[in-house]
Structure formats: structure tokens, C-alpha cells
Amino acid sequence: MLRPLGFTGNRLDRADQVRVDPDAFSAAVAHPRALCLRLDGIDFAAGEGGGLVWEPLDSADGHALMLLGIDEDGTPRFVREAPSGTRIDARSRTVMRLIPLLSGEELALYGGARSLVDWHARHRFCAVCGAPSTLFRGGWGRRCDACGAEHFPRVDPVVIMLAEHDGRVLVGRQPGFPPGFFSALAGFLEPGESIEEAVARELWEEAGIRVRDVTYVASQPWPFPSSLMIGCRATAEDAALTLDTTEIEAAMWVDRAEVRAALAGDMGAPFMVPPPLAIARHLLELWAE
Amino acid sequence: MLRPLGFTGNRLDRADQVRVDPDAFSAAVAHPRALCLRLDGIDFAAGEGGGLVWEPLDSADGHALMLLGIDEDGTPRFVREAPSGTRIDARSRTVMRLIPLLSGEELALYGGARSLVDWHARHRFCAVCGAPSTLFRGGWGRRCDACGAEHFPRVDPVVIMLAEHDGRVLVGRQPGFPPGFFSALAGFLEPGESIEEAVARELWEEAGIRVRDVTYVASQPWPFPSSLMIGCRATAEDAALTLDTTEIEAAMWVDRAEVRAALAGDMGAPFMVPPPLAIARHLLELWAE
Numbered sequence: 001m002l003r004p005l006g007f008t009g010n011r012l013d014r015a016d017q018v019r020v021d022p023d024a025f026s027a028a029v030a031h032p033r034a035l036c037l038r039l040d041g042i043d044f045a046a047g048e049g050g051g052l053v054w055e056p057l058d059s060a061d062g063h064a065l066m067l068l069g070i071d072e073d074g075t076p077r078f079v080r081e082a083p084s085g086t087r088i089d090a091r092s093r094t095v096m097r098l099i100p101l102l103s104g105e106e107l108a109l110y111g112g113a114r115s116l117v118d119w120h121a122r123h124r125f126c127a128v129c130g131a132p133s134t135l136f137r138g139g140w141g142r143r144c145d146a147c148g149a150e151h152f153p154r155v156d157p158v159v160i161m162l163a164e165h166d167g168r169v170l171v172g173r174q175p176g177f178p179p180g181f182f183s184a185l186a187g188f189l190e191p192g193e194s195i196e197e198a199v200a201r202e203l204w205e206e207a208g209i210r211v212r213d214v215t216y217v218a219s220q221p222w223p224f225p226s227s228l229m230i231g232c233r234a235t236a237e238d239a240a241l242t243l244d245t246t247e248i249e250a251a252m253w254v255d256r257a258e259v260r261a262a263l264a265g266d267m268g269a270p271f272m273v274p275p276p277l278a279i280a281r282h283l284l285e286l287w288a289e
Numbered sequence: 290m291l292r293p294l295g296f297t298g299n300r301l302d303r304a305d306q307v308r309v310d311p312d313a314f315s316a317a318v319a320h321p322r323a324l325c326l327r328l329d330g331i332d333f334a335a336g337e338g339g340g341l342v343w344e345p346l347d348s349a350d351g352h353a354l355m356l357l358g359i360d361e362d363g364t365p366r367f368v369r370e371a372p373s374g375t376r377i378d379a380r381s382r383t384v385m386r387l388i389p390l391l392s393g394e395e396l397a398l399y400g401g402a403r404s405l406v407d408w409h410a411r412h413r414f415c416a417v418c419g420a421p422s423t424l425f426r427g428g429w430g431r432r433c434d435a436c437g438a439e440h441f442p443r444v445d446p447v448v449i450m451l452a453e454h455d456g457r458v459l460v461g462r463q464p465g466f467p468p469g470f471f472s473a474l475a476g477f478l479e480p481g482e483s484i485e486e487a488v489a490r491e492l493w494e495e496a497g498i499r500v501r502d503v504t505y506v507a508s509q510p511w512p513f514p515s516s517l518m519i520g521c522r523a524t525a526e527d528a529a530l531t532l533d534t535t536e537i538e539a540a541m542w543v544d545r546a547e548v549r550a551a552l553a554g555d556m557g558a559p560f561m562v563p564p565p566l567a568i569a570r571h572l573l574e575l576w577a578e
Contacts, residue, residue, distance in 0.1 A: 008486060016494055112481020112482070116481075122416060123417070124417070125417065127440075154445075190429075191512070192400050223481070228478060228484070
């Protein structure tokens with residue numbers, strides 16, 4: 001482990017026992033030092049000296065509270081449901097330019113809060129029957145007022161992987177990447193497959209390569225809007241590529257010297273790497289070592 | 290790997306390029322040998338000699354088709370959306386007693402189909418605006434007819450783990466388990482945490498133990514209704530337990546001899562283990578080796 005992965009390291013006690021107990025939840029809301037995270041839409045509101053902004057709970061604000069957790073001082077930390085009509089672009093990464101203002105721990109806390117607020121904003125109605133739903137479990141679920149169905153926040157597993165062949169690894173670029181950037185290939189895991197099967201399928205679909213010996217490396221939450229990035233490595237049977245050009249604009253095999261040059265930001269490197277927050281960068285760093 | 294994990298080994302080509310191309314999808318539906326999986330509610334309909342039942346596509350049946358994939362002979366394999374009003378008990382495991390009738394490959398195929406059919410049955414309305422939604426992408430998504438929002442099948446990551454301390458591992462039982470059965474502890478991964486963080490949190494919440502050195506072991510889809518079981522191991526700092534008795538009725542540390550006796554089904558073993566399909570059994574087998 002070179003450094004903690006981006007969006008990991010939230011040290012709040014998530015306090016599930018408080019979420020599920022209405023009396024305990026009410027006591028947390030009534031706590032004299034209880035704090036609420038200030039958001040700007042779905043992004044965080046940056047404080048003057050950097051960092052997240054925490055405000056005392058405003059009892060006049062009627063938007064539902066979600067319990068993020070209890071900190072080491074016993075202070076309950078909340079975030080509020082976004083006002084109806086708030087513009088929520090779940091995939092927007094405009095917040096990325098503000099992220100250097102946060103510590104790793106703050107970033108992890110914000111990332112989880114972002115996924116949760118976003119999920120509520122896009123799940124105000126029951127998918128079973130279409131009626132409005134309301135928060136329950138301290139903000140960690142919604143219950144349908146009409147049919148009683150319960151719904152819980154999504155976490156979408158994504159496999160992201162380096163295929164290796166003959167001392168080189170495969171990197172690719174999606175059509176929307178900034179010029180020159182390449183990353184590890186990735187895709188959503190589907191119902192009915194294991195992590196290992198998803199890795200093999202994605203590499204076959206996107207790059208036309210067959211792999212064996214899939215191994216897990218590391219994982220990271222990625223709150224755009226609610227992915228769990230599962231980083232893996234695999235051994236390719238062959239180096240010949242057949243790209244799915246709707247998904248992958250270009251791909252290439254790169255050796256350790258090339259990866260090291262890219263990680264060092266050398267002008268002569270054959271590609272540019274993802275930012276330090278991304279697990280793809282982490283996979284490349286571990287492989288280059 | 291002792292044996293393929295339950296619900297893995299589906300060999301159909303999922304053929305994402307057919308799902309997303311309406312012309313290719315229509316051609317697959319029109320394929321003279323196209324087949325449809327017969328279901329009984331959300332369970333599979335067992336054939337006379339065992340095995341899944343595949344029927345020619347019935348053009349008079351108006352329920353939407355989902356493309357499960359293309360088999361090695363080029364035959365498209367489908368399943369249909371459940372008729373409105375079909376009783377769907379997503380967590381029901383009554384099908385478990387029929388499972389010995391299937392090969393591992395059939396079981397994997399059925400598991401994925403089950404998760405997909407179940408997801409559609411419980412997501413007929415748009416969670417964003419409450420309007421009805423309809424299938425698109427060959428059955429691998431729904432689009433809202435009113436607001437245009439797109440929704441995709443859920444896969445819910447679950448961590449399941451053996452904590453180890455001083456040559457023993459921790460097993461526990463939930464209140465609903467059959468008498469005498471113990472398994473690995475488990476819980477849903479939440480927004481904002483990595484796999485490693487979820488393992489540590491669950492062991493803290495459920496058993497009151499702190500762990501380090503979390504390692505990934507294996508994964509398995511679990512279609513009740515749509516879990517991805519992520520099997521891990523961790524090292525406990527201490528053996529003292531504080532149980533969350535709403536989640537865990539009892540827990541105990543067991544050594545290798547006890548685990549081996551349980552796996553062998555010895556009458557004198559201190560507990561009974563989960564069935565061979567379950568990744569918990571697999572984790573115990575790997576550890577006992």
C-alpha cells in the first residue's frame with residue numbers, strides 16, 4: 001500500500017445501532033453539539049481556510065437528516081436531504097478541482113455523504129409501486145408510504161483491472177478522456193457473475209483478450225455516484241487486441257519503464273496517468289514497483 | 290480453489306453489443322432457434338429429467354424479453370419479464386431444495402436470470418419521478434417514459450469474512466439459522482467504504498472485535514435477490530467478543546480440528562456448516578486445509 005486510497009479513511013463510527021433505534025436517533029438529533037455538513041448542491045461547500053464546513057443543526061430546516069456517524073468526541077454528524085429541485089448531476093466531477101482543499105479523512109467522509117444524498121435525491125418514489133417514499137433508518141433507507149416496500153442505498157461494484165502479458169500491461173482510453181490520458185480498463189459487474197468472471201468478461205468485450213489467473217489487488221469507493229471500484233490484475237493469453245471502439249477509443253501494451261515514466265510525469269512518456277485519487281493510478285504504481 | 294463456487298460458471302456470451310443495438314436484438318428475437326427459460330414465479334421450472342426447461346419463443350406472449358446471452362451454438366437465450374401480479378419473494382430460498390437437479394453451469398445461468406427478473410418485477414416505476422418505466426438495452430435496464438431517467442439492475446456487494454485469532458476463526462449464527470448451524474459473519478457494504486473497511490466495520494458492529502490485515506479470498510453471486518458475496522479473511526487483535534444480539538444470536542472461536550470435524554459432518558462437531566453452494570463453506574474449507 002503506497003498511500004491510503006482516495007475516498008477511504010472515514011473514521012466516523014457509522015453507529016448502525018443509532019440509525020435503527022428511533023429514540024437513539026432523536027437523542028442524536030437533540031445532542032447540543034450535533035453538526036450538519038454544508039453542501040453546495042451535491043458538492044461540498046469549501047470553508048475559508050479549506051476543509052468541510054460543519055454547522056449546528058438548524059431546527060427550522062425541515063429537510064430530513066441522515067446520520068453520517070458519531071465522531072471520536074461523541075458528536076453526531078449529519079447531512080440533510082437535498083431540497084427538491086436541487087440540481088443533482090450524480091456523475092459530475094466538478095468537485096474534483098476542490099478536492100485538494102480536503103484531508104484524506106474529510107474526503108472519505110464527504111464521498112460517502114455525497115453518495116447517500118445523491119441516492120435519496122434520485123429515489124424519492126417507490127420503484128415497486130410509484131408512490132412517494134420517505135427516509136427511515138436514520139437516513140440509510142427509504143420506505144414506501146403506500147406499499148411498505150423498503151429500499152436501501154445502492155453501491156455499484158465496478159471491476160477495474162490491469163491485464164498483463166509478457167512484461168507489459170494493457171491501458172486504454174475512453175472517448176471522453178483528456179488528450180493523452182490512458183487508464184486501466186473497467187466496467188460494471190453484472191448480476192450473476194463473480195468479480196473474477198466480470199474481469200474476464202470486460203477484457204473480452206472491450207479489448208478482445210482472454211485472461212486467466214485473475215487476482216484481487218485493492219478496492220475504493222468512488223462517489224460518482226456510488227461505485228465500489230474493485231481493482232484486479234489478470235494474465236492475458238495473447239497480446240492481440242480487438243477493441244470495442246464504442247467503449248475504448250484506443251488501447252496499448254506498456255512496459256514497466258513506460259509506466260514509470262508516465263507516473264513520473266516525464267514529457268517523453270507514451271501516455272499520461274490518472275490522478276493520485278484514482279485506483280487505476282494505484283494499480284499502475286503497484287505494478288511498476 | 291476446491292471446486293467452482295456456487296452460482297459461478299455461466300458460459301453464455303452476455304453479448305452486450307446485441308443488447309445495445311435494437312436491430313441486432315430484433316435479429317436475436319427472430320432467430321429460428323431462439324430459446325426462453327421457463328420460470329415458475331421466480332424459481333426455475335424443473336424438467337422431467339432434471340435441469341432447466343428451455344422453450345421456443347412464443348410470439349403470442351407479450352411479456353418483455355431479456356437477453357441472457359448467446360450460447361456456443363449461436364443460439365440466443367432469453368427470459369421473460371414476470372407477469373404483473375406474479376408473486377415474487379426475492380429472498381425466498383425455497384428453490385434451494387431443487388438446486389441438486391441442476392449442473393453448476395445451469396445454476397449460474399439461472400441465478401443471473403433470477404436476479405434480473407426479480408429486479409424488473411420490483412422496479413416497474415421510476416424512482417426519480419414515480420412514472421412507469423419500460424425495459425431497454427435488451428432487458429438490462431429500464432427507462433422512464435416520463436422523465437427519461439435510466440435505471441440499471443442492482444448488484445449489492447456483501448462482505449463475508451473469517452476473523453482469525455491465535456489459530457481459531459470466528460463463526461456466528463443469525464436468529465433465523467437452523468439449529469446448530471454457524472457461518473462466517475457478513476453484512477452489506479455501504480456507500481463510502483472499501484471492502485477492507487466494510488469487513489472491519491461489520492466485525493466491530495456484530496462481534497465487537499477490531500481487525501487488521503484484511504485479505505480478499507474469493508467472490509460469488511448470490512441471487513437472493515442480487516448480492517455479490519465478497520469473501521475475506523482478517524486478523525483479530527483480541528478474542529473478546531461483544532455481540533450485537535439483534536444480528537448475531539451466538540458466536541464462537543473454533544480451531545482447525547473443530548472446523549474439519551464440522552466439514553466432515555461428524556456428529557461430535559461443535560457446529561454444522563453452511564451448504565456446499567455457500568462461499569462461507571468455501572472460506573472454512575480453505576482455512577481448514
